[in-house]
Amino acid sequence: MMKNLTNNFCNTYQPIKALLICQKQGGDEGNEEHSIYVESYDIGKFGKPINAHPLTFKETLQLSSLFQASEELKTGYLRSRGILPNKVLYVNPQQSGYAVWYTPPQEVPLFFASALGIPSGRGKVPAMIWKAGREELAVYAVKGNKKPCSKTKLFHAPYFNIYKEGRVCMGTVRVNITEAARLEDFMAQWESYFWNSYFSHLISEFNPVTENIVQLWQGQVTTDSLFPVQLLKPTNFTLQNLLT
Secondary structure: OOOOOHHHHHHHOOOOEEEEEEEOOOOOOOOHHHOEEEEEEEEOOOOOEEEEEEOOHHHHHHHHHHHHHHHHHHHOOOOOOOOOOOOEEEEEOOOOOEEEEEEOOEEEEEEEOHHHOOOOEEEEEOEEEEEEOOOOEEEEEEOOOOOOOOOOEEEEOOOOOEOOOOEEOOOOOOOOOOOOOOHHHHHHHHHHHHHOOEEOOOHHHOOOEOOOHHHHHHHHOOOOOOOOHHHEOEEEEEHHHHOO
């Protein structure tokens, strides 16, 4: 049964101000600033406009602040709140843009579908390169623990659910990156989506490591061993390839 939400809406958002923009008839062309007049009305108890008066300086500042906040929402995508985080390698802040960043070797929670026969748990993973837009993520592995440069060679990320070219199959994960996502939130969201989803299968039977990947992760989640980077398979990419 459909509910009438009108009362709830009106109780939350009450009109308080109305603006009427008037233009002088027969005004001089090229002198529009003197042919426009803005009249402000307060909204009374019963929703009727009252107390008509010229728009005050204080009201103008409040209106300007609202417009500025709205513009920031439209242009805040992939913009940092301050100094760029050290992990950031490249940012294209256009509305359809993307970011590339780096994470060093770390220990993370790993979740596996029961059909794989790998217990979920914490495991050590290699250093990684992440490239993401609003709707798509690609990941790669790198050797060592130094921040990569443009010539750094990329290796296949040693996980399930990843296409050979590096793109991640997100499965049933509902990706919700907003148009106003700041850079720090954007990276944190993607990392959370990736690490908190379940690894379930190899795509097109491509094994991204040089040994049995199931046995590899069975060992990684049951020991405290560093990830064996010698098992990584090289791609044909360097970091520079991701920036073009």
